[in-house]
Amino acid sequence: MTDKKSTPEVEEVVASDQQTETEDTSIELSEVEVDQTEIEDTAADKQAIESLQTEVNSLQNALVEAQEQALRAQADAQNVKRRSLQDVEKAHKFALEGFSKSLLPVIDSLERGLETANRDEPGQKAMCEGIELTLKMFIDVLQKHNVEQLDPVGEPFDPQYHEAMSMQESPDAEPGTVLAALQKGYTLSGRLIRPAMVIVAKPSETKIDEKA
Numbered sequence: 001m002t003d004k005k006s007t008p009e010v011e012e013v014v015a016s017d018q019q020t021e022t023e024d025t026s027i028e029l030s031e032v033e034v035d036q037t038e039i040e041d042t043a044a045d046k047q048a049i050e051s052l053q054t055e056v057n058s059l060q061n062a063l064v065e066a067q068e069q070a071l072r073a074q075a076d077a078q079n080v081k082r083r084s085l086q087d088v089e090k091a092h093k094f095a096l097e098g099f100s101k102s103l104l105p106v107i108d109s110l111e112r113g114l115e116t117a118n119r120d121e122p123g124q125k126a127m128c129e130g131i132e133l134t135l136k137m138f139i140d141v142l143q144k145h146n147v148e149q150l151d152p153v154g155e156p157f158d159p160q161y162h163e164a165m166s167m168q169e170s171p172d173a174e175p176g177t178v179l180a181a182l183q184k185g186y187t188l189s190g191r192l193i194r195p196a197m198v199i200v201a202k203p204s205e206t207k208i209d210e211k212a
Contacts (some may be wrong), residue, residue, distance in 0.1 A: 066202055168201065
C-alpha cells in the first residue's frame, strides 16, 4: 500500500472549505442577531405605543372630567345667581307687603269715617271731602306699588279672595253672590295679602220649599 500524503493543493482546498463554512456560520449568526434585534425593536416600539395610548386615554378622561366640572360650576353659578335674584325679589316683596299691611288699618278707618259721617251737616261736608282726598292719596300710593283693592260686591263669591262672614237671603241676588263687603281685601302683584270679608247671598227658604 502506498500512503496518501497531503499535498499543499489539498490542504489549501480544505482550508478554503473550512473558511467558507465559518463565514456561512458567521452570516447565519449575524442574521439571527439582526432578527433578534428587530424583534426587540418591534417589542419596544409596541410597548412605547401602548404607553402613549394609555397616556392619551388618561388625558382624554381628564379633559372630559374637566369639561364636566366646568359645566357643573357654570350651572351652579347660574343657580346661585337665580336664587340671589329671587331672594332679592322676595325680600323686596315681603318688605312691601309688610308696609302695605301696615297701611290697611288706616284706610279702613278712613272708609268707616266716610260711612258714618253725615254729609248733610254743613260742618261735616268739608271734613268728608278731606277724608276722601286723603283716602284717594293712600289708594293711589298703593296702586303705584301693585297693591290692588278688592271690593267684590255684586260678584260671585270666590273662596280664594273672599272670606264669608255670614249668609243672607236676598230676592234681588243670585245665591252665592257677594251682597256686602264688611272689610275690603287687597292683593300685591296678584298675590292675596288680605281677603275681603263679605256677606254672601243664600237661596231663600221659600224657593227651596217650592222646589221640594
